[in-house]
Amino acid sequence: MPASQRDSARTGRRLAPDQAESALVGHYGRWVRLAYLTLPADLGRHRRVLAAHGLVQRALPRVRSPKPASRVPGQSRGTPAVAPTGDGAPDDGSTVLRERVVRVLLAYDTAPSRWPFGRRAARGPRTALPVVWGLRLFPRPGGPEAAALDQALARVPTAARAAFVLRHLEGLDDGAVRAMLVAAGAAEPEAALRVSYGLDRTLGASEDLGELLRGAEEFDACSLRARPTDLRRRRRRFRLALAAAACATAGAVxxxxxxxxxxxxxxxxxxxxxxxxxxxxxxxxxxxxxxxxxxxxxxxxxxxxxxxxxxxxxxxxxxxxxxxxxxxxxxxxxxxxxxxxxxxxxxxxxxxxxxxxxxxxxxxxxxxxxxxxxxxxxxxxxxxxxxxxxxxxxxxxxxxxxxxxxxxxxxxxxxxxxxxxxxxxxxxxxxxxxxxxxxxxxxxxxxxxxxxxxxxxxxxxxxxxxxxxxxxxxxxxxxxxxxxPAHLTYTPLPDGEVPSRQPREATGPAALGAWARTACGLAELDARDVRAVNVWDFAEQDLPEDGGRAVWACTRATTWRGPGEIQVRLRTPAESPTEPARLVAGDRDTAACGRFGQHLVAGTVWEGESGRRYALAAGSRDVTRVALSGAAEASEDGRTLQERLPAGDPRPRLSADLRDEEARPVVCASWTAGCDGADGPG
Known part of the structure; x- marks a missing residue:
């Protein structure tokens, strides 16, 4: 970004010392949380906590003695003490100070390791940052959702993390986030915003993310737990230090x-x-x-x-x-x-x-x-x-x-x-x-x-x-x-009464054809822990209005720990053999679409050339009946169903019967965007 653009973004932004200190104290906990979420996860939780506090405190402007200067009578003494808000009224200084917090966070990630002002400044006891001897400080542990969010943030650049947190934690709109990143010196604010929205798609419904950022103890760097450091190592180092001092006193080199x-x-x-x-x-x-x-x-x-x-x-x-x-x-x-x-x-x-x-x-x-x-x-x-x-x-x-x-x-x-x-x-x-x-x-x-x-x-x-x-x-x-790297496999469509097919290597023509329309969806997975990814073609169906033949597929990314993430897609006829298949729904931490989750039914809305809308549904090989209830009523024996939908925005309930009455399928529907392991989404 040109320097002139950054400078213009900062024009007129100056805080009096007492205003800056008041704003910092008033918003300290929230900004430390912002810093903790934006800092790289590879620091480790202890150093990340200390760095978050240190960098937020560093955002406080230095107090400088005013320099005398001659001026024409009646001339303004300078820029306003606080930046005006959007309606022309001055704010309490929090906007300016928040910009400084973001600026020091971005500078931390990009600065070289030049003692004492580079990245090392937040990593050790060499500057006036918080220092804790003999203790390790950690935020309180959070749930699996907080852990998944922290891992997802760790995989994107610092500016993207900042954009994500500013949107969800601070509640800023895109324009305000873009202006904040520009003023803070971000090199590519538009790219950072795009990546932050990619995190929204990866993590789920955006209305829940703000509550997660604000409520998860995992991200509260002001509510901490303390544990001692390695006591044996400390004693050993103390003895080594005494021995070194004795050797130095004796004149040893x-x-x-x-x-x-x-x-x-x-x-x-x-x-x-x-x-x-x-x-x-x-x-x-x-x-x-x-x-x-x-x-x-x-x-x-x-x-x-x-x-x-x-x-x-x-x-x-x-x-x-x-x-x-x-x-x-x-x-x-x-x-x-x-x-x-x-x-x-x-x-x-x-x-x-x-x-x-x-x-x-x-x-x-x-x-x-x-x-x-x-x-x-x-x-x-x-x-x-x-x-x-x-x-x-x-x-x-x-x-x-x-x-x-x-x-x-x-x-x-x-x-x-x-x-x-x-x-x-x-x-x-x-x-x-x-x-x-x-x-x-x-x-x-x-x-x-x-x-x-x-x-x-x-x-x-x-x-x-x-x-x-x-x-x-x-x-x-x-x-x-x-x-x-992750192992890619393919499971073809069921073949009559032949026993359930097992995943096979994705090197044949059918497998490569299925993966050509699925591969780009891998970018949306939480994928660092993935061991293998399988595309399972579980059903096929004729589309209404002579729309051709469509294939239902479930992509499962299995982690080394066992649980996996799934994406249910519908491959409709396309002009290009690599056109991405339609994403129907997805789920995380599930056994669905794997060896121990072989029962599945999925539904989506499809629009014909006439403009009429239809509910399509299909199930895996052991499904004997598919039904819709609620806003649209229909049922069909077998593994597939299609039903014309009434006007409006119906959200029918999808269910299925299996050969084994004790088993229940996983139900995935595009109108809920998720999957349910019991009777289906309501």
Whole structure:
């Protein structure tokens, strides 16, 4: 943004010290909540709490002595003390101070690490920010909705988080949010607004989000719980400090070893963390001689598997992440160190960063650090319990400039890339190093990465397993932002009395055709914890007025923890084979559309060429009767129903009978936009 535009947005905005202090005190709790929600989640809750308080307090203008200046008699002494409101009356100064809060939040995220004014200023006790010794402070735990919101916010840029919170917490309209971001120095305020609306679609009904932001204790950085820090480590460090002071008094010279990419020497390794020499190394052929083909069968690969200094830093960081380390954790992943059974999968250099990949019971741990002085270390945890030949086939080791490199499993004999939005185009060969690291692969579009923009391509990996473990087995993986790509599968339409079909690899013509019209919907998923995504074609139906044949499909994204997110879609005839299918409804944290949720009925409103509107409904293979009640009355034996709707906005009740009278289907309808696991939405 041009500097002149930013300056013009701030013209006339000046607060007297007493007005600024009064506004800050009056709105302090709400603005600390705003700051806590806007700050990056990778700070950790303790540092995030302290940074939120510190940055809000920093927004208070400094008091400067006025400079004498000559002026013409009658000349104005300057700009008004407070900014006028929209109706011309001055406000209480809260608008100006809120703008300053947003400005320091955006500056925090974009400033380089220049002590004492850069990002480190909010990370440690080196400036006049709040400092707490011997205690860890945390907001009170919230419910699953608050946790899901916090995770969704963590995946979008700071300006988008600010726009989202300003809209829902502060109640500002789009124009006010845009003006606030412009005045605060946001580079792309329009893109931030678009991404914030993408969060609305991801999280659900917008009228509930404001209440969640205001009411969830998870986001209240003024109501805190206190816990002690690691007492053993504190005692050890105190003894080390005394020993160092004694050595200095005696005239000893301490010699330190400079560690590239680390701003501080590592803390003493905890006894519960293995040393580099204790890491488990699988043999090169373990994967071909075991029935458990998963991460435990990976051999240690990479050019730095013998670099004890690098491995030691990775293990030390796992035990006690330094303040400059960016830590991310997928939902449910355990982060506590373990003393034994940690396997080394990879240690090498990729795109200017050293990468260490470890496998511990039920999880993957990825550590990276810059090979130069720029940048900071990262530590990522993700679930890996129950991984198999497909979900343990690749791990992302680098993401940079819209491209990613992957470390492929030792059983991957061939790697290709293909575009889901070009189902008729064959895969293209993908080069790999001798260690299994791929060439850069374009990342798919996501809600955060495109600012809510278009979806013109969806690159995926197509891998083939070695014939030493399975014959002619190819499968697709897609990058949804997690450490491991998600496995894509397809379940075709039921075939008469044949037993229920199981998900199969999405490499055939029918599967690729279904995914071509579904892929762009992946950008709307809460996807970092996703293990696999399946498209299940559960019914087909003739459309009224000779509208052609339509297919009902349920897309299920299953997480490593077990629960999943579903999207029910209707694929109507289209001119383009990649036209996105109509989204009917969706649900979260559900077993529907999976192995333990095979009973489904869905309904939507469809408009014919005549302009008449119809209710369409269809159920899965065990549905014997579909019915509408309420504003529209109809029922049909079988698995499908269509009924012309009366004028107005009828919201009928949808229900279905099953062969097994004790079972009840999940009911999804477009007029409720959601799914219900009992008798259907009312």
């Amino acid at each position: 301490a010699v330190g070893t400079a560690v590239v990419g680390r701003s501080e020497p590592p803390a003493p390794r905890e006894a519960r963390v293995p040393g580099p020499e204790q890491l488990v190394h699988a043999s090169n052929d373990t994967w071909a001689d075991t029935a458990k083909v998963d991460f435990s069968a990976w051999p240690a690969r990479g050019s730095r598997t013998s670099d004890r200094d690098l491995l030691g830093r990775a293990l030390d960081t796992w035990a006690d992440p330094p303040s400059d380390t960016r830590v991310t954790t997928s939902a449910g992943a355990r982060t506590e160190p373990v003393a034994a059974g940690v396997r080394l999968l990879y240690a090498g250099e990729v795109d200017g960063r050293a990468v260490v990949l470890l496998h511990a019971p039920e999880r993957l741990v990825r550590y990276t650090e810059p090979t130069s002085s720029d940048g900071r270390p990262t530590l990522d945890f993700t679930e890996a319990d129950g991984a198999d030949v497909t979900t343990a086939a690749a791990v992302a080791v680098s993401r940079e400039d819209g491209r990613a490199r992957y470390l492929t499993a030792p059983w991957v004999a061939e790697a290709q890339t293909r575009d889901l939005l070009r189902p008729d185009s064959p895969g293209e060969p993908l080069d790999r190093t001798s260690d299994g690291v791929t060439s850069p692969v374009p990342l798919p579009p996501t809600a955060a990465g495109t600012g809510g923009g278009g979806c013109d391509t969806w690159p995926v990996l197509q891998l083939r397993s070695s014939v030493r473990i399975v014959e002619k087995h190819s499968f697709l993986l897609t990058d949804l932002g997690g450490v491991s």
